[in-house]
Amino acid sequence: MNKNIKAKRLPKDPGPAAWNRILPDAREYPALTEDIQADWVVVGGGFAGIAAARRLSQLVGDESIVLVDACRLADGPAGRNSGFMIDLPHDLNSETYAGAHDQDLKQIRLNRAAIDFARSAAEEYGMDKTVFDPCGKVTGAASAKGEAHIDSYGKHLDALGEGYRLMSTSEMKEWTGTDFYTKGLFTPGAVMIQPAAFIRGAAEGLSSRVAIYENTPVTEMKLGDDHVLVTPKGSIRAKRVILAVNGHVQSFGFFSRQLLHVFTYASMTRALTPEEVKRLGGAADWGILPADPMGTTVRRSSDCMGSGNRIVVRNHANLSQSLEVGERDMRIAAKMQDRSFANRFPMLEGVEMEHRWGGRLCLSWNSMPAFGELDNRVWSACCQNGLGTVKGTLSGMMAAEQAVLGTSPMLKEFLDHQQPKKLPPEPFLSLGANMTMKWKEWQAGIEL
Numbered sequence: 023m024n025k026n027i028k029a030k031r032l033p034k035d036p037g038p039a040a041w042n043r044i045l046p047d048a049r050e051y052p053a054l055t056e057d058i059q060a061d062w063v064v065v066g067g068g069f070a071g072i073a074a075a076r077r078l079s080q081l082v083g084d085e086s087i088v089l090v091d092a093c094r095l096a097d098g099p100a101g102r103n104s105g106f107m108i109d110l111p112h113d114l115n116s117e118t119y120a121g122a123h124d125q126d127l128k129q130i131r132l133n134r135a136a137i138d139f140a141r142s143a144a145e146e147y148g149m150d151k152t153v154f155d156p157c158g159k160v161t162g163a164a165s166a167k168g169e170a171h172i173d174s175y176g177k178h179l180d181a182l183g184e185g186y187r188l189m190s191t192s193e194m195k196e197w198t199g200t201d202f203y204t205k206g207l208f209t210p211g212a213v214m215i216q217p218a219a220f221i222r223g224a225a226e227g228l229s230s231r232v233a234i235y236e237n238t239p240v241t242e243m244k245l246g247d248d249h250v251l252v253t254p255k256g257s258i259r260a261k262r263v264i265l266a267v268n269g270h271v272q273s274f275g276f277f278s279r280q281l282l283h284v285f286t287y288a289s290m291t292r293a294l295t296p297e298e299v300k301r302l303g304g305a306a307d308w309g310i311l312p313a314d315p316m317g318t319t320v321r322r323s324s325d326c327m328g329s330g331n332r333i334v335v336r337n338h339a340n341l342s343q344s345l346e347v348g349e350r351d352m353r354i355a356a357k358m359q360d361r362s363f364a365n366r367f368p369m370l371e372g373v374e375m376e377h378r379w380g381g382r383l384c385l386s387w388n389s390m391p392a393f394g395e396l397d398n399r400v401w402s403a404c405c406q407n408g409l410g411t412v413k414g415t416l417s418g419m420m421a422a423e424q425a426v427l428g429t430s431p432m433l434k435e436f437l438d439h440q441q442p443k444k445l446p447p448e449p450f451l452s453l454g455a456n457m458t459m460k461w462k463e464w465q466a467g468i469e470l
């Protein structure tokens with residue numbers, strides 16, 4: 023039976039995707055301006071879309087693949103994130119990022135497979151360490167409460183049989199240049215990426231095999247024997263579609279009342295002068311996740327493709343079920359980030375923020391993905407629960423495998439999950455979630 027689905031809304035991302043902005047001009051892919059035909063269409067060019075297109079290209083011989091994105095590649099959330107590809111459980115809904123034991127072991131196996139898939143792309147497409155750096159990650163504490171979080175995280179890792187190393191106050195200072203952090207916990211399996219450079223590099227690598235269109239929002243899907251995806255100046259007729267649009271899968275009417283749309287925000291300094299770099303000290307590249315999940319993520323990054331030495335701080339989160347936020351939210355976040363920056367880097371007083379932005383996360387109440395065949399030959403690889411660099415990559419790979427192979431050992435393990443749970447009705451949901459997040463931010467204290 024034919025079905026027409028109009029997109030209720032298109033993505034609107036507040037502020038610039040700074041990781042993309044600080045790179046040299048990107049290769050431009052055209053916008054679609056004609057009616058075309060393809061065997062496969064991937065909608066969305068973030069981590070999930072890129073992984074789906076890459077996995078398809080490995081599986082479908084010479085069948086044609088098209089990838090479209092509403093914006094420029096890496097201008098959406100994929101170019102707005104802090105670039106932590108984390109192999110370990112990272113449940114934002116929990117107090118310590120951890121979940122149940124068996125689920126955590128499974129998640130680690132799947133996350134590592136996704137990171138390996140991204141690694142293979144990085145190697146194949148010649149990305150260097152400024153783009154894809156398998157250097158591990160550090161969780162940092164700045165208070166007794168934060169240290170208690172680290173201790174409990176360490177115990178959880180012991181139970182999982184995962185290795186880690188504790189870092190003392192002096193080690194943290196030597197590494198970061200600031201004496202803000204009192205304790206750290208290093209785990210070796212994470213990869214730090216320059217997220218926009220990764221997306222660009224992967225797209226460039228795929229472009230000989232996949233036809234890529236930017237600034238091409240899908241505004242309507244006509245589902246039938248052949249599906250027709252309508253865009254402002256053209257259309258794509260295809261047998262099979264993979265939706266890799268994260269929270270915007272709901273804009274096409276799927277997973278209604280099952281997805282939470284959370285915005286989080288970041289600020290990036292201008293390039294530091296050589297004198298400021300010296301004054302700061304510490305290593306050239308590092309990243310710290312907060313011991314308290316509602317705390318501040320900080321990243322220092324040195325000179326990827328001439329972009330200069332910069333510091334990025336990320337914090338603040340609010341639920342916005344309309345998938346949009348306004349200037350007021352940006353101002354609140356900016357204020358919080360200026361305070362977090364000043365607390366950590368008094369030696370850099372006067373260094374201004376050059377870019378400020380926000381971006382969308384899609385979560386579900388029970389931290390489950392919005393995955394599977396939604397209609398005849400329409401698959402979803404959405405809802406990455408805040409860890410989209412990894413879970414997006416995973417769901418993109420898995421959607422391609424489900425669509426082409428039907429089953430695989432990894433798919434079997436991945437599919438062993440529940441559906442995203444139904445959410446409470448409005449206005450209770452938004453009021454409750456935003457009050458809880460505010461309360462948790464307040465409780466994070468100096469970790470914020």
Ligand SMILES: Cc1cc2nc3c(=O)[nH]c(=O)nc-3n(C[C@H](O)[C@H](O)[C@H](O)COP(=O)(O)OP(=O)(O)OC[C@H]3O[C@@H](n4cnc5c(N)ncnc54)[C@H](O)[C@@H]3O)c2cc1C
Nearest residue numbers: 066068069070092098100103104105106240381409410411
């Ligand atoms: C400030 C910040 C920090 C973060 N830090 C981290 C981190 O350190 N590690 C981590 O793993 N995650 C992090 N995240 C989350 C991460 O960015 C997302 O989870 C990830 O981008 C999701 O990947 P995705 O491919 O599923 O979706 P997206 O990256 O959102 O890609 C979906 C794409 O679909 C496109 N699209 C939507 N609707 C349409 C349509 N109708 N037609 C065509 N295209 C459409 C969008 O333009 C978008 O490019 C962070 C996010 C933010 C905002």
